[in-house]
Amino acid sequence: MKIPLFPESASNFAPDVDHLLYYLVAVSVFFTVLIFASIFYFAIRYRRRSDNELPKPIHASLVLEIAWSVIPFGLTMVMFAWGANIFFKESRPPKDAMQIYVVAKQWMWKLQHMEGQREINELHIPVGRPVKLTMTSEDAIHSFFVPAFRTKQDVVPGRYSTTWFTATKPGKYHLFCAEYCGTKHSGMTGWIYAMEPQDYQAWLSGGRSFGSLAENGEKLFQDLACGNCHKADGSGRCPSLVGLYGRSVQLADGRFVNADEAYLRESILQPNAKIVAGYQPLMPTFQGQVTEEGVLELIEYIKSLAPPPAGAGTTPAEINVNPGVATAAPSNR
Amino acid sequence: MNTAAIETQENYLNAGYGLKSWLLTKDHKRIAILYLITVTIFFFIGGIFASLIRIELLTPQGDLVSSETYNKLFTMHGIAMIFFFLIPSIPATLGNFFLPMMIGARDLAFPRINLLSWYLLVIGGAFALFAMLAGGVDTGWTFYTPYSTTYSNSWVIATALGIFVSGFSSILTGLNFIVTVHRMRAPGMTWFRMPLFVWANYATAVIQVLGTPVVAVTLVLVFCERVFHIGIFDPNLGGDPVLFQHMFWFYSHPAVYIMVLPAMGVISEIISVFSRKPIFGYHFVAFSSMAIAVIGFLVWGHHLFVSTQSVYAGLVFSFLSYFVAIPSAVKVFNWTATLYKGSISFATPMLYAFGFIGLFTIGGLTGLFVASLGFDVHVTDTYFVVAHFHYVMVGGTIMAFLGGLHYWWPKMTGRMYPENWAKLSAAIIFVGFNLTFFPQFILGYMGMPRRYHVYPDEFQVLHVLSTAGASILAIGYLFPMFYFMWSLRYGEVAGANPWGATGLEWKTPSPPPVHNFDEIPVVTHEAYDYSTVVGEGVEVG
Numbered sequence: 001m002k003i004p005l006f007p008e009s010a011s012n013f014a015p016d017v018d019h020l021l022y023y024l025v026a027v028s029v030f031f032t033v034l035i036f037a038s039i040f041y042f043a044i045r046y047r048r049r050s051d052n053e054l055p056k057p058i059h060a061s062l063v064l065e066i067a068w069s070v071i072p073f074g075l076t077m078v079m080f081a082w083g084a085n086i087f088f089k090e091s092r093p094p095k096d097a098m099q100i101y102v103v104a105k106q107w108m109w110k111l112q113h114m115e116g117q118r119e120i121n122e123l124h125i126p127v128g129r130p131v132k133l134t135m136t137s138e139d140a141i142h143s144f145f146v147p148a149f150r151t152k153q154d155v156v157p158g159r160y161s162t163t164w165f166t167a168t169k170p171g172k173y174h175l176f177c178a179e180y181c182g183t184k185h186s187g188m189t190g191w192i193y194a195m196e197p198q199d200y201q202a203w204l205s206g207g208r209s210f211g212s213l214a215e216n217g218e219k220l221f222q223d224l225a226c227g228n229c230h231k232a233d234g235s236g237r238c239p240s241l242v243g244l245y246g247r248s249v250q251l252a253d254g255r256f257v258n259a260d261e262a263y264l265r266e267s268i269l270q271p272n273a274k275i276v277a278g279y280q281p282l283m284p285t286f287q288g289q290v291t292e293e294g295v296l297e298l299i300e301y302i303k304s305l306a307p308p309p310a311g312a313g314t315t316p317a318e319i320n321v322n323p324g325v326a327t328a329a330p331s332n333r
Numbered sequence: 334m335n336t337a338a339i340e341t342q343e344n345y346l347n348a349g350y351g352l353k354s355w356l357l358t359k360d361h362k363r364i365a366i367l368y369l370i371t372v373t374i375f376f377f378i379g380g381i382f383a384s385l386i387r388i389e390l391l392t393p394q395g396d397l398v399s400s401e402t403y404n405k406l407f408t409m410h411g412i413a414m415i416f417f418f419l420i421p422s423i424p425a426t427l428g429n430f431f432l433p434m435m436i437g438a439r440d441l442a443f444p445r446i447n448l449l450s451w452y453l454l455v456i457g458g459a460f461a462l463f464a465m466l467a468g469g470v471d472t473g474w475t476f477y478t479p480y481s482t483t484y485s486n487s488w489v490i491a492t493a494l495g496i497f498v499s500g501f502s503s504i505l506t507g508l509n510f511i512v513t514v515h516r517m518r519a520p521g522m523t524w525f526r527m528p529l530f531v532w533a534n535y536a537t538a539v540i541q542v543l544g545t546p547v548v549a550v551t552l553v554l555v556f557c558e559r560v561f562h563i564g565i566f567d568p569n570l571g572g573d574p575v576l577f578q579h580m581f582w583f584y585s586h587p588a589v590y591i592m593v594l595p596a597m598g599v600i601s602e603i604i605s606v607f608s609r610k611p612i613f614g615y616h617f618v619a620f621s622s623m624a625i626a627v628i629g630f631l632v633w634g635h636h637l638f639v640s641t642q643s644v645y646a647g648l649v650f651s652f653l654s655y656f657v658a659i660p661s662a663v664k665v666f667n668w669t670a671t672l673y674k675g676s677i678s679f680a681t682p683m684l685y686a687f688g689f690i691g692l693f694t695i696g697g698l699t700g701l702f703v704a705s706l707g708f709d710v711h712v713t714d715t716y717f718v719v720a721h722f723h724y725v726m727v728g729g730t731i732m733a734f735l736g737g738l739h740y741w742w743p744k745m746t747g748r749m750y751p752e753n754w755a756k757l758s759a760a761i762i763f764v765g766f767n768l769t770f771f772p773q774f775i776l777g778y779m780g781m782p783r784r785y786h787v788y789p790d791e792f793q794v795l796h797v798l799s800t801a802g803a804s805i806l807a808i809g810y811l812f813p814m815f816y817f818m819w820s821l822r823y824g825e826v827a828g829a830n831p832w833g834a835t836g837l838e839w840k841t842p843s844p845p846p847v848h849n850f851d852e853i854p855v856v857t858h859e860a861y862d863y864s865t866v867v868g869e870g871v872e873v874g
Contacts, residue, residue, distance in 0.1 A: 003794045007779045017711050021778070024708065028698040035669055035694050039687060042672035043679070046608070051833075053609075053676045054867040060614040068666040069659055076655040079705045084648055086707025091644045106484070140480035141574055143639065143714060147780020150711040154640045156575065157479060158568025161641045174789065178714040178782045180473045182484055183401050186785035 010173055010194060011149035012130075012166040016086045018150075023082065027075050090151065093164035097132035100125070101213070101296045104135065104142035104155040106181055107188040112296065115204055116212045121190030123175065125167055126200035132164040134261055136292050143179035146192055152178055160261050167194035217301025220294055224286070232305070238283060239276045243307030245299075250277045264299045344747070344844040359444035360847060365430035366745075367451050372418050372426060373814075375458065378465075379413035380810065382406045387769075387803040390796045395787045403786040404471040405487065411474030413465075416496050417458050419730055420588060423595035424541075425454070425506055427737045428534045430745060432510060434838035435528045437519025437856065439848045442512040450505035457499025464488035464495065473784060475585070478566035478577040482558040489559060493552040500545045503591070507541030510534055519837070521856030528836050528860045529605075529618055533598025536622035540587045540594075540629065548584035551577065575640050582633035590629040592726055593693075594622055596733030597664055600686050603740050604668045606834045607683035608675030611861035614667040621660035628657040638709045647706055654704035661697050665690060680832070681755040685736025688763045692728025696721060699774065714784075717777025720770045728766055735762070735813060742817065743831050747843045748824030751816050758812035765809050768802025833866050 009015060046055075100123065101112040111119045125131050135144060137157040144163065145152040148171075153163035177188035195203060210216065221227060229238035245264070248256045252275040257263055266273050268290065271283035290298065345362045348354070355363060386406050389397040398406065433441050441447050464470050470492045472481040481489050514535045518527070555577070557563045564570025566577045605612050612618055634642060634650030668690055677683070699721040703709045712718060742750050772795040777783075781792045788796070830839040835858075841850050858865055 004779065004791050005775055013707075017707055020705065020708050021702075024702045024705065028695075028701070031698060032694055035665060036691060038669045039672060039690065042669070042675070043677045043687070046672065046675050046677050048609075048676045048678045052867060054863055055608070055610050055674055055676045057611045057862070058613060058670075058674065059611060060617065064666075064670065065614055065617050065663065069663055072662050073655070073659050076658060076701055076704075079701055080652055080655055083705030083707040083709070084651060087638070087647060087651075087710065088644065090707065090710060140484050141477060141640075145714070145780070145782060147711070152639050152710050152713065156568075156641050158574065159641060174780060176780065176782045176785075180404075180475075180477065180480070180714075180784040182480060183404060183471070185404070186395075186400065186782075186787045189789075 007150075008148040008169075008171070008173065010167055010169040010171060011146075011151065012168060013086065013090060013150045014148065014168070016089070016150075020079075020082050020086065024079060027079075031072075090163065093132040093162060094130045097130035097164050098125070100131055100133050101293075102133050102135035102144060102155065103138060103292045103296070104144070104177070104188075105138040106140060107177070107184040109144075109175065109177075109188070109190050110293065112213060112293065113204070114213050114300070116210045116216070117204060118210055121175070122193065123190070124193045124195060124200060124203050126197045127167045127170050127194050128197065130164055130166045132162060134296075135161050135163075136265075138292055140181040141179045142177045142181050142188065145176040145178035146173055147176070148173040149192075154179055160265060167192075170194050170196055170199075213297050213300035214304040215301075217297035217299070217304075220290070220297055221301055224290070226298075229283070237280070239279055241302050242305045244305070245303040251275060252277050252279070261299055264302055265295055268295055268298060342842060343846060344842065345847050346746075346844050348847045357448070359440070359448055361433050361441045361444065361447055362430050362745075362845065362849075364447050364451050365426050368421060368425040368429060368454070371451070371454060371458065372422050375413050375417035376422075376810075378462075379410050379418055380807065382410035382413065384803065384807060386410060387800040389786070390788075391800050393788050393790050393793050393796075400786045401471065402469075404473075404784070405469035407784055408470050408473050409465050412461060412470070412492060412496070415474055415588070415592075415726075416499055417454070417461060419592040419726055420503055421454055421499075421506075422592070422730060422734050423599060423737065424510070424534055424537055424591070425451075425502075427599065427734075427741060428510065428530075428537075428595055429506070431741060431836075431838050432531055432534050433513060433517070434841070434845065434849050435531050435836050436514065436517065436522050437837045437850065437854045438513060438517040439850065439853075441509045442517055443509050446505050447509055450502040450509070453502035453505070454499050457495045457497070457502065460491050460495030460498060462495075464491035467491070475581060476552075476555060476577075477581075478555065478558070478574045479568070479572070482555055482565075483567045483569070490556060493555055497549050497552045500549045503541045504545045507538035507545075510538035511542065514538075519854050519856055522837075523856075525616065525619070526856055526859050527619075528598075529601035529612060529615065529622075530595075530598035532619040533594045533601070533622045536626040537591050537594045539623075539626050540591050544584045544587040544591070544630070547580060548588075551580040551584070554580075575637070575642065578637050578640055579633065582636045583630070586633040586636065587626075587629045589722070589725065590625050592730045594625060596689065596730045597622065599733040599737035599740070600668060600689050601664075602834075602836070603682045603686040603736055604671050605861045606740070606832050607678045607680055607686070608672050609678075609833065609863045609867070610671055610675045611859065611863075612667060613670040613673070614663070615860070617663055618667050621663045624660040625657060628653065628660070632657055635704055635709070638706055639713055651704055651706045651709075655701070658697065658701055658704070661693075665694055665697070679756075681750070681752060681759055682736045682740035682832075684756060684759040684763075685732050685739065688759065689729060689732040689736060691763075692724050692732060692766065696724030696726075696728055699724065711780075712777050714782055715777035716773040716781045716783055719783050720773035720777060723770045723773070728770070732762070735759070738813070738817075740832070741838075742820070743827030744838055744843045744845065746821055746824070747827055748820045749827050749831065750813075750820045750824060754812060754816045758809050758816075761805060761812070762809035765802050765805030765807075769799050769806050770802070772796075772798045772802075830866065833863070835861050835863060835866055839866075 103110040109121050111123045135155040137155045142155040149165045151165050173192040175190040229236045230241050232242050234240040244259050247259050249259050269287045272281045275281050471487045472485050554565045558565050564572040566572040566574050632654045635654045638647050776795045827843050
């Protein structure tokens with residue numbers, strides 16, 4: 001029987017973390033051997049030979065104290081910088097990353113592809129393409145952990161967390177929940193299937209599609225009658241959502257916030273938390289009326305409401321107002 | 334001296350025999366014995382939970398207990414061990430007994446408060462035990478919200494109350510130590526003549542007084558949310574779940590230093606006595622304790638690297654964590670240098686000290702691993718972290734606790750423990766410990782998450798090794814229980830100073846008289862001046 005002692009290396013981050021491990025182990029082995037060998041040598045060499053012996057006291061050496069403070073400190077700063085560098089890379093998903101939404105709950109993973117495929121405790125991804133996960137939890141804190149990718153990110157209720165990776169080797173890898181979340185915590189596991197791009201395309205078209213996230217979001221948008229107030233041309237009682245995603249929005253209190261996923265989520269569930277400048281706090285909360293998946297679909301729909309490309313010949317009739325004006329103009333009061 | 338001499342000489346043990354003479358005692362030495370009995374009971378309770386955990390993990394399936402029970406086992410193992418054993422272990426037993434004696438005082442500054450703090454630990458422990466017997470608690474010893482406030486269906490409040498109450502025990506002990514060290518040193522006992530064990534306990538006391546109230550507040554907030562549904566941590570009530578982690582670790586990271594600083598103090602004493610040399614770099618070792626106590630308060634965020642804490646906060650906490658590593662390294666280097674040209678004895682306490690340095694070195698160095706951001710992302714919440722903190726807390730604190738107990742046992746009881754049995758059990762513990770926890774580093778890097786009842790097959794071999802080690806470790810821990818008991822009656826009579834040590838606690842008979850010293854000693858030498866004892870002709874047992 002083969003006993004594995006090292007995890008598989010299957011993402012862009014895995015070699016980085018492994019190389020850092022080698023450095024950490026090398027420094028540790030050096031100091032462990034140094035200390036163990038010194039203790040062994042001194043203990044044997046200077047073992048007590050007579051009960052009355054009185055060794056000469058040696059008090060201190062400033063040079064030694066400085067040396068064994070400064071040299072280890074230098075070595076640890078390499079650890080710090082190396083680890084920080086990997087961490088920064090992990091915290092910055094590439095712009096072109098493929099988006100996956102993750103909703104965790106006791107005790108399962110619900111994963112949604114943009115094209116509409118939904119999976120439970122399984123995630124199919126292509127190799128060679130960055131994948132960005134946007135995650136939230138319906139109950140306790142969970143943590144999305146793929147050892148073969150060396151990535152882990154807590155999944156926290158009430159907010160979005162993100163992580164990303166590029167799978168580098170096709171295969172089937174463990175997905176674990178790493179943050180203790182209750183009785184069946186150790187059953188909250190699944191598999192990541194990293195596939196060659198063509199296999200992934202085949203898988204995408206083969207599975208049952210539930211309609212793309214944006215399409216479902218549009219349906220939900222209509223069902224909830226959001227459009228009654230959020231008119232596309234900005235003439236409604238609430239700001240237009242066209243081109244909102246990714247823009248800077250001025251609030252009634254003068255602050256500017258970036259309209260990212262977290263902001264959109266909050267504005268749906270707690271509309272009064274951040275009021276756009278020039279608008280009244282009229283919107284009712286949708287907390288408890290929209291599931292986490294529903295919120296994600298709405299966000300995808302809002303993200304799909306792109307502004308007309310600059311310099312495009314004709315503007316679609318329903319978006320004839322520059323979406324920036326609706327929110328920016330009242331701030332000139 | 335013969336047995337009859339011990340019996341007739343008046344000392345703190347034969348000063349009164351009734352239960353009342355113990356339960357209402359204000360003698361710091363008797364209170365230390367009460368603490369010793371209390372924490373030993375909790376150590377074995379925690380140990381039973383640990384054994385059940387290790388037996389369950391022999392197989393990948395959950396076949397011994399249900400998941401619900403397993404979760405309660407690791408939670409109660411952590412709570413019993415951390416709050417009711419490790420935190421009080423060294424300060425409240427060895428510290429309580431010897432801190433006043435080492436500075437030449439007749440007692441702690443507030444003897445009644447000292448007794449009160451023992452009662453608080455017992456009352457807190459009773460709440461925790463009640464919770465364990467009534468059905469247990471399953472939140473993990475970390476009580477992460479919103480699981481603990483909203484979702485857990487177990488005895489969270491009773492347990493939290495127990496920890497809350499026992500926290501005041503810790504605060505009062507710390508307060509007592511600080512005042513005692515400031516106000517009650519014998520004539521001539523200047524700050525830099527104090528034994529390093531006193532420095533270590535002083536630094537610990539600062540953390541106990543400043544840190545423990547924060548965890549008390551945090552538990553009160555958990556109580557408010559769980560019972561009154563006041564939204565603090567649960568986002569459904571408008572709270573912030575990660576706020577809990579900040580507050581919890583603001584205490585619980587420094588709490589690691591509450592556990593390990595006194596251990597380092599014990600090791601400084603033992604290394605010095607059994608190499609018959611002053612500790613190399615005394616001032617550096619003393620100040621490193623204070624540095625650890627202060628910097629230890631600034632690193633809590635390294636528990637939150639993947640918690641959605643800001644990337645920049647992660648950066649700062651990682652950076653600061655390396656600062657706390659340096660004073661620990663300085664201690665290890667100074668201990669090692671103390672051996673150079675010493676007169677090294679291999680008595681049992683010294684074996685524990687060597688064991689401590691070995692295990693703490695590995696525990697400390699792997700601390701550098703988990704302080705590195707990119708590395709920690711992979712190993713946090715895995716067995717790598719489990720192995721790391723067991724190396725520090727079990728390999729460190731318990732080795733030092735046992736080392737200190739052997740070292741001071743002759744003073745506490747007037748009797749020697751059986752040396753050969755003690756050496757054997759020290760060796761068993763060292764081997765068992767490494768076999769238990771070293772495989773867990775590998776398990777962790779492979780991705781085995783902590784707190785998993787059921788696990789994938791490929792991790793089984795390493796788990797079996799770990800369980801085998803734990804069985805050996807358990808035997809090693811049982812030995813001292815028996816031979817210490819045995820020695821109370823049959824042990825060789827120790828005499829006042831069997832090790833040829835310099836501390837003031839050795840300048841009075843064993844066991845010490847009720848008021849420690851017939852005459853308050855006047856200190857004229859630095860700590861660890863062995864010319865004063867060896868010159869007199871050392872009494873060697």
